[in-house]
Amino acid sequence: MEVGEQRRVRATAWGGGESPFAVPWPKLMMWLFLLSDALTFAALLSGYGAMRLTSGAWPRQADFFNITAVVGPMTFILICSSATMAVAVGAARRGDRRLVTRFLGLTILGGLAFLGMQAFEWTSFIREGARLTGWVGHAEGIPPMFPATFFVITGFHGGHVTSGVIYLIIKALQAARGRFSGETIEVAGLYWHFVDLVWVFIFTLLYLI
Amino acid sequence: MTEGTGAAHGGGRWYQTYVVTWVWLLLFTVIEIGAVALRLERALLVSLLLVLSLMKAALIVAYFMHLRYERLNLVYLVLTPLILIAALVGGVVPDALNAFHLRR
Numbered sequence: 001m002e003v004g005e006q007r008r009v010r011a012t013a014w015g016g017g018e019s020p021f022a023v024p025w026p027k028l029m030m031w032l033f034l035l036s037d038a039l040t041f042a043a044l045l046s047g048y049g050a051m052r053l054t055s056g057a058w059p060r061q062a063d064f065f066n067i068t069a070v071v072g073p074m075t076f077i078l079i080c081s082s083a084t085m086a087v088a089v090g091a092a093r094r095g096d097r098r099l100v101t102r103f104l105g106l107t108i109l110g111g112l113a114f115l116g117m118q119a120f121e122w123t124s125f126i127r128e129g130a131r132l133t134g135w136v137g138h139a140e141g142i143p144p145m146f147p148a149t150f151f152v153i154t155g156f157h158g159g160h161v162t163s164g165v166i167y168l169i170i171k172a173l174q175a176a177r178g179r180f181s182g183e184t185i186e187v188a189g190l191y192w193h194f195v196d197l198v199w200v201f202i203f204t205l206l207y208l209i
Numbered sequence: 210m211t212e213g214t215g216a217a218h219g220g221g222r223w224y225q226t227y228v229v230t231w232v233w234l235l236l237f238t239v240i241e242i243g244a245v246a247l248r249l250e251r252a253l254l255v256s257l258l259l260v261l262s263l264m265k266a267a268l269i270v271a272y273f274m275h276l277r278y279e280r281l282n283l284v285y286l287v288l289t290p291l292i293l294i295a296a297l298v299g300g301v302v303p304d305a306l307n308a309f310h311l312r313r
Contacts, residue, residue, distance in 0.1 A: 021279040031283070035290050042294040046301045049256050053305035056312045072242050076235065083231035086273045094223070127219040186275075197266050204240075204262040208245050209255055 008080025030187045033195045041198050044156060045205055048149040055143040061207050064125060066203050070111075073116045082196040085168075085189045092185035097178055100185060105170035106194065111165040118158050125150070150206065153180065157202055160195045230272040237261050237268075 021028055052058050066070055087118050088103035125147070129137040132151050134144035174180055241261050244254055271277040278283055 019288065021283040023283060027287075031287055035287065039290065039293060046294075046298050049298075054304075054308040054312070067242065072238070075238055079231065079234045079238065081211045082269065082273055083227055083236075086227040086230075090223055092226065123225065143233050174227040179281060190274055193269055196273075199267045200265045200269070204241065204258050208241055208258050 013136045024183050026183065027186050027190070030190045036189060036200075037194065040049070041156070041201070044153050045135075045201060048153060048205065049148055053091055055145050057141055057143070058184070059142055060145055064128065064130075065121065065192055065207060067207055070117055071203065071207050074114050074121075075199065077110050077113050078196050078199050080118045081114070082193050084110065085192045089186045089189040092175070092180055093182035095182075095199075097175060097180070100180055102167055102170055104175060106149040108165055108168050108172060111168065111192075115158065115161055115165070118154065122151075122154075135207075153202060153206060156196070157198055162193050164192050185188075226272055234265055237265050255276050270303055 023031075061067070084103045084106040088100050090106060091099035091103060106136055129135050130147035130150070132148060135142050135147060171180065171185060175185070241258055243258055248254075249257070270287075276287060
């Protein structure tokens with residue numbers, strides 16, 4: 001008992017101690033996972049940058065994607081769902097079951113709307129002749145890396161959104177039955193905000209620049 | 210895990226910080242889309258867009274993911290590996306830019 005007390009007193013933030021990061025372990029593990037995931041996306045996006053710079057002519061994105069009517073609203077929806085997620089986390093910390101369930105539901109709706117619009121966008125892009133490995137039909141001057149990087153990066157991100165929606169549906173069903181804690185909802189929130197964070201860079205690098 | 214680590218410090222409702230962050234994120238996005246629509250000069254546009262997206266990312270990490278309110282240990286744990294991303298970009302970009310200028 002006394003030894004334990006002493007150790008706690010002597011443990012500084014850098015000295016290891018009992019909880020050097022002062023967070024519960026699921027949250028620490030989620031942060032570590034998100035870091036590795038961030039590095040994966042960084043690799044994909046810098047690969048995209050290298051492909052784009054080295055392939056000579058790159059098409060104007062506005063010729064293929066509707067920024068103001070589809071991609072812009074997708075971005076707005078994802079930001080809004082991130083905000084509703086943040087409110088759900090705050091409500092979970094306060095133990096407000098109804099508010100948690102409602103805002104998790106709104107977040108899920110946002111995620112589903114985003115996925116629906118992405119499916120629409122993929123469909124119209126494929127109809128124009130884009131394929132994972134190149135272009136079908138009138139292909140003059142369009143580098144095959146244009147559709148390839150687009151499908152790989154948005155697909156990888158869309159997969160993250162899909163798993164996030166499934167994750168949040170499970171959490172919302174649990175919350176509706178009163179099984180939730182500030183901690184579990186916060187960990188789910190970290191994942192969801194990260195998906196939004198990655199989209200910030202995909203939106204800028206793939207669609208705007 | 211109650212009020213102490215919450216996002217809303219100081220006065221106001223507990224969700225106030227989230228609303229403010231949300232408004233700024235939307236505003237930055239509008240500026241981004243507007244800058245593209247205005248057809249700014251290319252170098253200016255690219256640097257503006259990169260700065261704005263880094264600012265959006267910082268807002269999300271600091272306030273939505275509460276990193277601002279975590280212990281400094283965790284902040285360092287999260288931010289130091291980003292050096293690897295800088296190294297990756299720094300390794301790839303000069304080579305790619307070289308090829309880009311040769312192609313022109």
